Amino acid sequence: MIPYVDPHSLKLGPIEPFGVFVALGIFLAARIVVKQSARQGLDPNPIHDYAPWGVGAGVVSGHLVHLLFYHPEELNKSPFQIFKVWDGLSSFGGLLGGVIAAIIYFKIRKVSFAKYADAFALGVAPGWGVARIGCFVAHDHPGVRTDFFLAVNFPAIPYGGPRHDLGMYDAILLFAITGLLFALRNTGKMQNRLLHLLAIIYACGRFFFDTLRATDLNYVDARYLGLTPAQYGCILLIVYGLWGLITKRSSQTGATPASSGSVGTAR
Structure with a gap:
């Protein structure tokens, strides 16, 4: 069994370990x-230019999904809670x-x-996995009680x-998917x-993990018709993934890896 470490004991002044791992995950991706x-x-170059826009949109959308779908009760604290983008993030958001x-x-x-889709898959999986280590360190995704050896x-x-601890399970799944994608x-x-492929495998694993989420604590995720918001997102990811595997043309010859210093342009 894995010992519990109080996340507050890992803080370095105002720096939260969760934020550190999220930043590392974004950088790695x-x-x-x-x-x-x-x-x-x-x-x-398009990736360099897109990165700050993607991160900014992800933070804002992640906070809004957390606030409006996972924990709408937080709006009772203050109407300005919606502007506190650092206070609660949903990975699916x-x-x-x-x-x-x-x-x-x-x-x-x-x-x-x-x-660029393959490159995104190869970066998103490990980057997301590192960010999920932050969730594990923060212990912000507790599951049901168990005597499982990884509890x-x-x-x-x-x-x-x-x-x-579903943050840890998510990280393990994403690192396993990373190995498969690179292979x-x-x-x-x-x-x-x-x-x-990433969408399908991750969605199946995440849908199952969310069935293990705690329902007996004070601060738990909202359910809609018995499912968490992430589980509805998983259904959409599976549909997207199946559609892509069926309709997208594979490249039998593939792109020739670029030699050092030789980079083409894509339009």
């Missing part, structure tokens, strides 16, 4: 997407904001997002003892389809 874009012979920003950005730049020994008050990146049949 951006670096990998740029590197993989160059490897595929694509111009990495962040994903939604990033996707919307990408659609708008790539459309305006007249750049094909599809050409965290939450304190008896107020948690009631050992529980699943398949040069496979002709999977090229141009990695993002869809």
Whole structure:
């Protein structure tokens, strides 16, 4: 059983460990997407330019989804709670904001997002996994009580003892998916389809993990017809992933990896 570490004991002044891991995850994701874009012979400049817009939109959307769908009761604190984007974030909300920003950005730049989709998959999975370590350190996704060997020994008050820690499970899943995606990146049949594969595998795992979320604590996620907001998001991801695997053309020959210093442009 994994010992519980009080997240407040890990603070360095105003710096929260959760924020550190989120920042590291974003940095890692951006670096990998740029590197993989160059490897595929694509111009990495659109990724550099998109990154701040994607992060900004993700933070705002992540907060709004957290506030309006997961914990609408927080609006009772103050009407200004909606502007405190640092106070509560939903990863699915962040994903939604990033996707919307990408659609708008790539459309305006007249750049094909599809050409960068594999690079995004290879970066998003490990970056998201690192951010989820922050969730584990903060213990902000407690599950139901259990004696599972990977359970965290939450304190008896107020948690009631050992529980699943879904932040850790999510991180493990995302790192496993990362290994699979990198193993398949040069496979002709999977090229141009990695993002869809990521969507399906992650959504299936996340949908299951959310069935383990605690319902007996004071601060729990809202349910709608018995499902969490993330589970509805998972259904949409599965539909998107299946659609992509069925309709997207794979590249049997694939793009020739770019040699050092040789980067083409994509339009």
